[in-house]
Amino acid sequence: MPDTTHDVPAADVSALLRHAEQVLAVLAGQLRQVVATTEEAAVSILTQVQAADAGTEGVDRVARALQDRAPREAAELSDGVRTLEAATTAVLAATQFQDVTRQGVDGVLAALADVAGGLRAAADHLDGTGTGELPRPDDALQALQRGYVSAAQRRVHAEVVGAGRVEEAQPAVVELF
């Protein structure tokens, strides 16, 4: 085990590595908090949408009941209900992005844990307490790649590691087998 690394005491390098590991743990905790908050917000929005849907059903019934006596007012009510239904349908589609984002963040969290493990192993070796082999430099990147769940994640990865832009065919959103 080297005592120094380019004249920097190994103990100082080890302390830096352990500090970086701690920073990653804090970042992971912050990310988890962000995901939990967005999930709470999405669930709250969906609860309101369900309440609005229940309300529009009542208004729709009133509009149908009024059709013979006040057709113009009934038509206006129905139009209002349709507008509100279109809006709530758009919200239902939009809230799905919360789950798409959550899955992306889950991948980032797994990668942070991998990198933190690598830093810990390196620090242990510098301190002389390391027992296992050091991870290979590209282990974390490969693990990251294996964990991807969307084309967008693979595209960003290729761009960042210098593999260039991935021009993959846009997959069909719906495919029946």
Add this chain to the structure above:
Amino acid sequence: MTTVMIVDDSPTMLMSIKSVLTKAGMAVETAKDGQEALDRIKGGLKPNLVISDVNMPRLDGIGFVREARKAGLRFTPILMLTTESEATKRAEAKAAGATGWLVKPVQPDALLNVIRQVVPGA
């Protein structure tokens, strides 16, 4: 009435898809992962359609399809609804017995169109 079971570990997805289907007049059952869905099927639940996520804890979507096909849902359509768009994963799902593949986020109209294709009369 058409009964649809939604399998997803995301509360947001469960609520969102459940709202779309309920508004369309369908009955909805939910399960938070493949294992819970499988247990409910083994317990006697017979939905007309299953919509399942792929990436889930305990039992993932593709494993669930494989097991569900053995557990009594031999001919029930099972649609995968997932962020994953990779061709190899789609092929894996098809081989396991899935009926179709939808990429999140899916527009409510598109979802209902697919459901009416695989469950006539829904």
